Structures are given as C-alpha cells and as structure tokens.
Amino acid sequence: MDFSQPFKRGLLNGLSITYTMVKVIVPCYVAMEVIKSLGLIEAISRICRPAMGIFGLPGEAALGLIAGYTINLYAAIAVLTPLHLSGKDITILALMLGICHSLTVETPVTRKTGVNAWSLLAVRILLSLFSGVVLNLLWKLF
C-alpha cells in the first residue's frame, strides 16, 4: 500500500484547517488584549456575573461562551486564553462549548441531512446550559 498519498492528504487537510483557524484566532486574540488593556474586562465581568454564576463561572467567561456559540471553538479559545481562568472553569466551559458551538456553520450542515434542524438547535442550546449547571454542581460535590 502507498502510504504517501493519505499522509499528504492528511497533512494538507490539517494545514488548511490551521489556516482557517489562524484567520479566527489572531483577530479574536488581538481584540481581547485590546479590551483587556482598556480595562473593560471588569465592567463586562460585573454585568455578566449573575448569569455566569449559575455555571460557577466568573463573569468574563461570558465572552468565551458567546464567541464559541456564534463563531467557533477556536475563537472561544483565543478569547479564553488571555483571561487565565482556572482548570475547573475551563473544563465547564469546554463541556458547554463542546455540546454547542459554531451554530452559524453547523446548523446549515444538519439541515442538509434533511432532519429538523431547529429542534436540534434548541436541544443543543438547552443541553449545553444544563450540562454547565450540572457539572458545576458535581464539581462542588467531589
């Protein structure tokens, strides 16, 4: 069997994914550093604290959640990295975002398979919020 063909295809796919990723990461990262230097994080954190408290997360985590839901996971990571959250916070966010992300891209994909994309969308959002609440509670228990 010829190993170079699949290797080359995989390498090219990986690089093209990375290219798409860089286009998202760099602007998000820069935007976050600018927001941070302007001192806006405290204000955002204060506004979002009541809502994020349900998941046991600090207020500024809302930025990562919004970036992940609407854009994609790479955007969420670029936003979260400069915030330096704890391992627990990142794990809760990762579970919530893993279940529900890139809604603007993935909803059209599920629609093409012919299933009811809107009920799936609702399930994903609800389950994402639900899993965040539950994981936070479980984390406190153990």
Add this chain to the structure above:
Amino acid sequence: MEIILNALKGSFSLTIKLLIIILPLTISYEFLKDRTFFSGTKPFRFMGITRPGLVPLVTGVIIGLTYGAGVIIHSIRAYNIGQREAFLILLFLSVCHAIFEDTLIFVVIGADGLVLVIARLILAFALTYLAYRARLFDK
C-alpha cells in the same frame, strides 16, 4: 503597539500548540478512512441506530460536523437511512462530535480531558436512547 505585539505572540504560540494536535488527527484519519473499521462494531440497535448508520455516526464522532459533513450527508443518502434514524444520528452527533479535537484543544488551555469525554459520551447516549424510546420526534 506593544499590546498588539503581545497578542500576536500569544496567538502564534496558541496556533502552534493547536497545529501539533490537529496534524496527527487529520493524518491518521486519512489512514483510517478507507478501512472497514466499522464492520467489527456491534450495531447500536438499542438506541435505534443500525449498521449503515454507524458510518455517519463514527465519522462525526471522530472528525466532527464541519469537516465530516461531506461523508455524513453522503452516507445518509447513499444507505437510505430513514428520517427517524437520521435524526437520532444527528442528535447523538450534536452532543458528541469531533471528540478528540474538541477535547484536546481545550486540554491545551487547561481543561480536564477525561471529564469532558466521559460527560459528552454519557449525555449523547442517554439523550439518543431517550429520544428513541420516547419516540419523541416521530412524525
């Protein structure tokens, strides 16, 4: 100016870390793709997913919806997978897809990977099974 420079440095090192994770995944996927590694697995009958349904299911779980879209859409049409089963597959995949990539990229910034994988698998199986038993979305 310094802020921008710092951000560029930070995003560069983040990109390199993610690249180290993504390349092995995309390369190993190309090697696995054409194998019949689905044939050994027992059908997930208990939650209404048949053997042909495993092709889109496994593809989605491993490589995700965005990059697996082609295979998922094609195989659902090619194997004549019914509306109901297609919904169950997509329901499972909504909760649990791109399991290696999604998990690892968060591990890079400090998440607990084992918790993530277990939680997503449990949620996906439970939800799909319930939807199947309850005939929740039947026409």
